[in-house]
Amino acid sequence: MSSYSTKIDEKWQKKWEETNLYEFNEDNVDNKLYCLEMFSYPSGSNLHAGHWYNYGLTDSWARYKRLKGYEVFQPMGFDAFGLPAENYAIKTGVHPKDSTMKNIQTMEKQLKDMGAMFDWNYNVVTCEPDYYKWTQWLFLKLYENNLAFRKNAHVNWCPECNTVLANEQVVEGFCERCENEVTKKKLTQWFFKITEYAEELLSGHKDIDWPDKTKAMQRNWIGKSVGSEVVFKVKDKNVNFTAFTTRPDTLFGVTYAVLAPENPLVEKLTTKEFKTDVDRYIEETKKRSEVERQASNDEKTGVFTGSYATNPINGEKIPIWVADYVLYSYGTGAVMAVPGHDERDFQFATKYDLPIRKVIENSETDDSLPFTGEGKLTNSGEFDGLHWQDGKKAIINKLRQNNLGQDKVQYKLRDWLVSRQRYWGAPIPIIYCDDCGVVPVPEKDLPVKLPYDVDFTPDGISPLKKHEGFINTNCPKCNKKAKRETDTLDTFVDSSWYFLRYPDNKNNSQPFDKKWIDKMLPVDKYVGGPEHACMHLLYARFIHKALRDMGYINSSEPFKSLIHQGIILGPDGNKMSKSKGNVISPDKYIHEYGSDVFRLYLMFGFAYTEGGPWDENGIKPIKRFVDRVERIILTYLDRKDEPTNTKMDKAEKELNYLRHNTIKSVDSDTDKFQFNTSIARMMELLNGLFKYMENDSLNLDLIKNVLEDFIIILAPHAPHFSEEMWQQMGNEYSVFNQSFPSYDEKALIMETQELAVQINGKVRGKIEVDSGATNEEIEKIALSDQKISDNIAGKTVRKVIVIKGRIVNIVAS
Ligand code: ANZ
């Protein structure tokens, strides 16, 4: 048993704090490395294995970088606004502010117990007025630059959370938080114009070192689609509508057009005769989610409006229908239907007996309808015979001459809805005046403080609306009585810029100083869960680019390199959850073994980006490893005054080789978050040390050097224990002020090697060769070896095969 325990943890945590070991030295900013972990939500429960896996292991990486000579900036804070605190308040009556502040205290303490080298001087808490003042400032800047706007729209509404949600917060039709089904409501809400950055959010991917999968998720979410817009004139009515299509080459195959039920044109185009049918249909579709409506196996339904449109390419008269497989939120909310070449249109046309026409043919494949492959245009007048890609261009060119068509790039990405009808968030800094309309709160009046005494029972109306003291104010322009906006900002707005506040968290006059922030940004390594791919990670990139365009920062991307930790599952292989009763609480292990053993176990037991099920049995071997490290150090200390023997023999060379090889591997593996293999290499070195110690006479100088290197490379992975061992070896505080040892290339070349020599498959002897020897040289040595030449005497050598580093095979008969 080693002496390592939580006592050692406490001892060193105290010392680290007293000596300000982790204080970021701003004067050394040119050498900075910004290491950031997604900050946590102060949810009240204790730090769980997942927090440890994210924060503890990234801390090891940061410590490793410190030893590599970087000025590491590793801050920590709290994403403190949001629904859980408010829901908790509704259940228990404890005010969100009180519960949040209390939870922050507990979590801060637990994070300190973890022994991570966060510099708490740079802490941010998003629900504090000195933070959300600048979140409101961000809103005002976006508003000034036409990137924040208000519109009346069909928005996602969660009846359980009693608030609207952004598209990103609706997962397959369900609320991302409470998992209830999301409905639609027509409301006037605030949006951020993320769509303006759609193209750059795609092209910027090439400049960042992110997992391909995450980039792909963002790419799909942004959903770029290159196509055309085609104008259809409505017969006998003085109106047009435009349809977005990716297949203008199929224009001759259009046999009807479809409007989404929400399209305001529907009312204008529906004739008296069909009004009852259309109205009834619109009512029915209101009950259906967009996900259902888009499902490919969903039965297509619709009704005729009674109106007709003109096909702009051939003047044909086509009926206009209403159908809910067309979404109002995409493209123009209108579709030119080509049942011959589109699966959905085909199903619809078959059901309602609408004509189906072939306009693309391909003699090399089965082009029975619906045919969605490539081919040549047919039944398309002057365009017959053109390859479809040429057909697209030719048809659009023709339409363009009459202003009836143009190229169009369409994105699935929607603007970011940021209003929330809830209490616990940053108030939107806007005032409504009867005379002046929408008036932004002047910057000098920020923050618009969130009042404490609010009735936040959720009923779909913003709680702040019921707070007389809050809503009533004067118009900043005309000074007449006016009312404040009562919605609060989506908490994703708070987290969309927090990485810019950390380095300058005490700035009172601006959110951050430009000169300073340009030195500190971008974040060099960002670590967090993959579930944020299309929310936080997209929002943060957008806000960063918007701030750049306003001149507040120079960089274009906030996070240069990103890594996602895997998920630690319960022993049953399921995601940990209280209801399943499979949650692993680190406390028990930490008390029993010390935090470093727990941390080492998380490092050794899992591939970092993959995670996996918790294995109770895995912790014992780690405990044994730590014990053995201490034992070898104590053994050395016992013997260190014996005469040292430096004969530079094979055993010494082997140990030295192992030492440098381990340094090399741990260096490159830890850099790549491959902690498990780093630790495996260190275990091998430890075994090598024990083996060497079995010799009667020892090179004690060498052992000392190996042990010191060993402690330094182990230090990021087991910080408290290594600091203790460093001291026991008689070294000066702190191991974290050392440099990561560099390896010696020469030591990695073992000078000579032993090779077995086989004759006709049987081992007949051994030879010693230079490790740099060529195959020819090895062959010569083998054949001239006394034992071997005796063995093949009288025979003819037919073949010699040299397998470098292992064996020489001689075939003789
Ligand atoms: C005619 C056509 C012919 C189409 C054909 C496809 C194949 P992506 O790639 O996703 O952008 N579309 C356009 N707006 C729509 C809406 N609001 N709701 C539902 N469907 C809509 O898809 C673009 C295609 O989806 C468009 O091209 C349109 O159908 C349909 F052989 O136009 B296509």
Ligand code: ZN
């Ligand atoms: Zn006014």
